[in-house]
Every structure is written in structure tokens, then in C-alpha cells.
Amino acid sequence: MSFLSRLQRSITTQLAVLLVLIFAPLISQFVLSPLLFTMEIDPLEHTRSAAQLEFEGSLNASDASDGRTDIQTSQQLARIAKANPELRYYWEFDGEVLSSGEPPRFRDLKYWSQIEVSNGALSNAGCARLMQEQLQFDENGSRGIARLDTCDGMVRYYELAGVTAPAFSRFDIFTQHWAEGPAAPLLLSMAAAIMAIIVYLRSTGSLRNAAKLAEDVDLDRPGQAIDFSNFPLEIRPMADSVNSLLRRMDSARERERFFLATAAHELRTPLTMMRTRMQELPPGHDRDALIKHVQSLARLVEQLLLLSKVRNSEQHPKETIALPRLLREICADRAVLAIEKGVELNLELAAETDSIEGNRTLVGVAVSNLVNNAISVSNEGNEITVTLSDAGLITIRDFGPGIPDEQRKHLFEPFAKFPPNRDGHGLGLAIVEAIMRFHNGEVWHDAPQDRRSGSLFCLRFPSAQDVHAIEDIEKLETRVSTSSAQAT
Numbered sequence: 074m075s076f077l078s079r080l081q082r083s084i085t086t087q088l089a090v091l092l093v094l095i096f097a098p099l100i101s102q103f104v105l106s107p108l109l110f111t112m113e114i115d116p117l118e119h120t121r122s123a124a125q126l127e128f129e130g131s132l133n134a135s136d137a138s139d140g141r142t143d144i145q146t147s148q149q150l151a152r153i154a155k156a157n158p159e160l161r162y163y164w165e166f167d168g169e170v171l172s173s174g175e176p177p178r179f180r181d182l183k184y185w186s187q188i189e190v191s192n193g194a195l196s197n198a199g200c201a202r203l204m205q206e207q208l209q210f211d212e213n214g215s216r217g218i219a220r221l222d223t224c225d226g227m228v229r230y231y232e233l234a235g236v237t238a239p240a241f242s243r244f245d246i247f248t249q250h251w252a253e254g255p256a257a258p259l260l261l262s263m264a265a266a267i268m269a270i271i272v273y274l275r276s277t278g279s280l281r282n283a284a285k286l287a288e289d290v291d292l293d294r295p296g297q298a299i300d301f302s303n304f305p306l307e308i309r310p311m312a313d314s315v316n317s318l319l320r321r322m323d324s325a326r327e328r329e330r331f332f333l334a335t336a337a338h339e340l341r342t343p344l345t346m347m348r349t350r351m352q353e354l355p356p357g358h359d360r361d362a363l364i365k366h367v368q369s370l371a372r373l374v375e376q377l378l379l380l381s382k383v384r385n386s387e388q389h390p391k392e393t394i395a396l397p398r399l400l401r402e403i404c405a406d407r408a409v410l411a412i413e414k415g416v417e418l419n420l421e422l423a424a425e426t427d428s429i430e431g432n433r434t435l436v437g438v439a440v441s442n443l444v445n446n447a448i449s450v451s452n453e454g455n456e457i458t459v460t461l462s463d464a465g466l467i468t469i470r471d472f473g474p475g476i477p478d479e480q481r482k483h484l485f486e487p488f489a490k491f492p493p494n495r496d497g498h499g500l501g502l503a504i505v506e507a508i509m510r511f512h513n514g515e516v517w518h519d520a521p522q523d524r525r526s527g528s529l530f531c532l533r534f535p536s537a538q539d540v541h542a543i544e545d546i547e548k549l550e551t552r553v554s555t556s557s558a559q560a561t
Contacts, residue, residue: 116239415453
């Protein structure tokens with residue numbers, strides 16, 4: 074997908090482009106410019122300037138006490154002194170002196186030109202006669218500085234030298250410059266961008282939650298609706314459309330059920346009459362073939378009717394079913410078919426008391442269909458094993474041709490037969506899956522653990538306790554859906 078196509082269709086891409094357009098000039102102004110400025114600055118010169126600014130500020134203090142406090146509590150000067158052991162300074166304010174290192178070299182007024190300056194340069198001096206001069210000098214290969222201010226005879230003076238090593242890294246200079254700049258617009262823009270991202274994440278999160286709710290809808294259960302009451306108002310039109318689609322699907326399912334049931338009932342009587350009339354035909358190959366075809370058609374009608382009833386969740390009475398007893402009955406009934414095919418049918422029970430809640434007839438149909446399939450694909454001399462584990466898992470294992478991996482995804486679709494030339498109409502596994510869905514159970518095909526040929530089908534029914542819990546949940550969901558629909 075091209076970028077322009079993605080930009081037109083993706084909210085995420087549109088938001089990313091918008092954020093780039095917002096942040097590009099801000100990053101250029103508040104990040105790149107300070108970074109370039111920092112790269113051009115010599116850290117040693119920056120250290121000297123920082124020390125000089127501290128002393129300059131102290132001379133502008135309102136009195137000597139404030140100026141002395143400024144020097145003594147300066148974190149900048151403490152850091153510079155730590156990085157420069159040879160640092161020396163002399164500070165004088167109206168008779169008060171602070172010094173470190175060697176004595177001053179230029180305190181004597183003979184070094185100064187005594188230039189008279191009109192209009193006091195000191196911010197709060199209010200001097201009638203102000204003289205102010207600054208002197209730069211070289212000391213042991215490093216630059217030093219001295220400054221003299223006289224205000225109506227009051228002397229303010231400092232001398233600074235010995236700064237030979239930088240006390241600040243380029244990163245320190247960058248952060249200081251950035252902090253001193255107008256950071257408020259950048260911070261406000263970042264806050265707005267973060268809010269935009271939070272709103273976007275909440276909105277897309279709501280869409281993902283809506284998709285999850287839609288994905289959890291069981292299309293085999295009629296009357297379902299998705300509760301969108303806690304979602305943003307902008308999603309409500311989509312929610313109404315989804316729920317409308319579910320209602321239309323229920324209507325279509327009901328029409329399909331009515332059609333299949335009506336067609337099956339209407340076909341039963343003609344097929345029965347045809348079978349009766351065919352019995353009156355003279356014996357022969359043609360009569361037997363016709364009877365066989367009619368019986369096959371009648372079986373197809375019965376299977377379609379059963380599939381329609383189970384898939385459309387028609388009411389089937391439930392009872393407590395003892396699985397060991399049911400499996401014994403099924404294997405006993407199918408023993409004749411197995412003997413005729415020359416197949417050995419075995420039953421292995423790990424538990425004698427395992428029971429489930431369900432419709433006995435439907436559960437019997439599900440297991441019988443799998444056993445019938447296993448017999449039909451088995452060759453003479455093969456074995457079929459029906460197993461009930463301690464955990465209530467039913468497995469049917471055969472040693473027939475097996476099912477290719479690429480065909481397993483179509484295994485439970487109506488009219489799917491494996492192998493295709495096998496007898497039957499391909500509805501048996503679709504009926505098994507519909508019955509398992511009706512019982513909130515599951516059926517699947519697994520590769521045999523012994524890696525020999527054949528197939529392994531597994532049935533898992535919920536326990537009686539699970540069934541009661543599921544029924545309570547379904548009743549609660551039905552009440553919630555009904556309340557939401559009424560509120561809407």
C-alpha cells in the first residue's frame with residue numbers, strides 16, 4: 074500500500090503527519106537551534122563568562138551584604154572552583170572584602186584611567202558621579218578580568234583569574250540555554266500532542282473493543298445484540314448498523330430454517346410412498362438400485378432436517394447423561410457394522426461415573442456419526458478405538474487413510490467428504506459440530522500421537538456444573554441485551 078493510499082485510509086497515519094507538522098518547527102526552534110548554538114560555543118570560554126557574570130551580578134546588588142551572599146552561595150562559582158584549583162578572585166564592596174588565592178594585582182587606582190561616566194550604569198546606584206572601567210589581562214596563559222566601579226567615592230571592585238579548565242559540558246550548556254529560552258510554547262504544544270494521542274488511543278481502543286464484541290457474537294444463537302452503551306457517541310451509528318445486520322441475519326436464518334423444515338416434511342411422504350411402491354416391483358437389480366437411491370435420498374432429507382433443527386437452536390430437552398453407558402450402547406449397536414466390514418471395534422473407559430447435561434439423542438447422534446465414519450473409512454483387519462478419559466474427553470481413533478492437512482479447514486463444512494468418493498452426503502461432521510455447539514462443547518480433528526495413519530476425532534462436553542454456570546450467564550446476557558435494546 075502506497076503512502077498516499079495509507080494517508081487517506083489510516084487515522085494513525087493522519088495523526089502522525091499532523092504531529093510532524095506541529096512538532097517540526099517547534100523542534101527546529103527549541104532543539105536544533107540551541108544544539109547548533111551549543112556546538113559553536115567553547116566550553117572554556119563559557120565557564121569564564123559564567124564566572125564573570127556571577128561577579129558582575131554581585132556588584133549590582135543593593136548593598137554589600139547582598140553582594141557577599143550572592144558570591145558565597147553561588148552554585149556556579151562553586152562548580153567552577155572545583156574544576157579549577159588555581160582559581161583566584163578578589164571582591165570588594167564598600168569596604169567589605171572576599172578573596173580566594175593570591176592577592177589582587179590591579180586594585181591600585183593608578184592602573185585605571187578614572188574615566189568619568191555620566192548617567193549611572195549601576196542599576197540601583199543613583200550616583201551623581203560614576204566611574205566604571207573593565208580590564209582584561211593575561212595570567213599564566215589564561216585570560217583574567219578586573220572591573221572597577223566608583224559611585225560618589227564608594228568603590229566596587231572584583232578581579233578574577235585562573236580559569237583554565239571548563240566546568241560545563243556541551244550538554245550542560247545546551248540544557249541551560251534551553252531552560253533560559255521561551256520553553257512555554259514547546260511545553261504547551263507537547264501537552265496538546267499528548268492529549269491528542271490519548272484521545273486517539275481511547276478512540277481506537279473503543280473500536281478494537283467493538284471489534285472484539287462483534288467477534289464474540291455466536292451466529293448460531295439467534296436474538297443477539299452488541300451492547301455499545303459504554304462506547305463513544307460517534308460509534309453509535311456503526312453499532313446500530315451492526316445490530317441491524319444481526320437482526321437481518323436472524324430473519325434470514327429463520328427463513329432458511331422454515332424452508333428446510335418445510336422441504337424435509339414435504340419430501341418425507343413422497344419418499345415413503347416411492348419406497349412402498351418399489352417393494353411391489355418384480356425382484357431384480359434395478360429394483361434394488363432404486364430402493365437404495367431412495368433410501369439415500371430419505372437419509373439426506375432426515376440429515377438436513379436434523380441439521381436445521383440443531384443449528385437454529387430449537388429446544389431439545391436436556392437430561393443427565395451417563396457417558397459410559399451411552400458409549401457402550403453405541404458401540405454395541407455399531408458392532409454389527411464393524412463385523413461386516415471386518416473391523417475390530419474397541420471401547421476403553423477410564424471412568425464409570427462421568428456424566429454430562431445434554432440431549433441424549435443428539436449426543437448419541439454425534440458419537441454415532443464419528444463411529445460410522447471411522448467404520449466406513451477402515452479396511453478389513455483395522456482397529457477402531459473409542460475412549461473416554463478421566464477428564465471426560467471422548468476420542469474416536471481409526472487407522473484409515475487419514476485427512477490431508479490442507480483439507481482439515483473444510484472438515485466440518487456441509488457436504489464435505491473425505492475421501493470424496495466415499496458413500497454418504499458429507500453432512501455427518503457438520504451435524505456433529507452443530508450438536509457440540511448446541512451443548513457448548515467442542516469437536517476437533519487431531520493428528521494421532523503414534524504418527525501412524527488414520528484420524529483422531531475428539532469430543533469435549535462441559536460438565537454438569539459448567540452447564541449450569543453457562544445457562545446462568547446466558548440468562549444474564551439475555552436480560553442485559555433486552556434492557557439495552559429497550560433503552561435504545
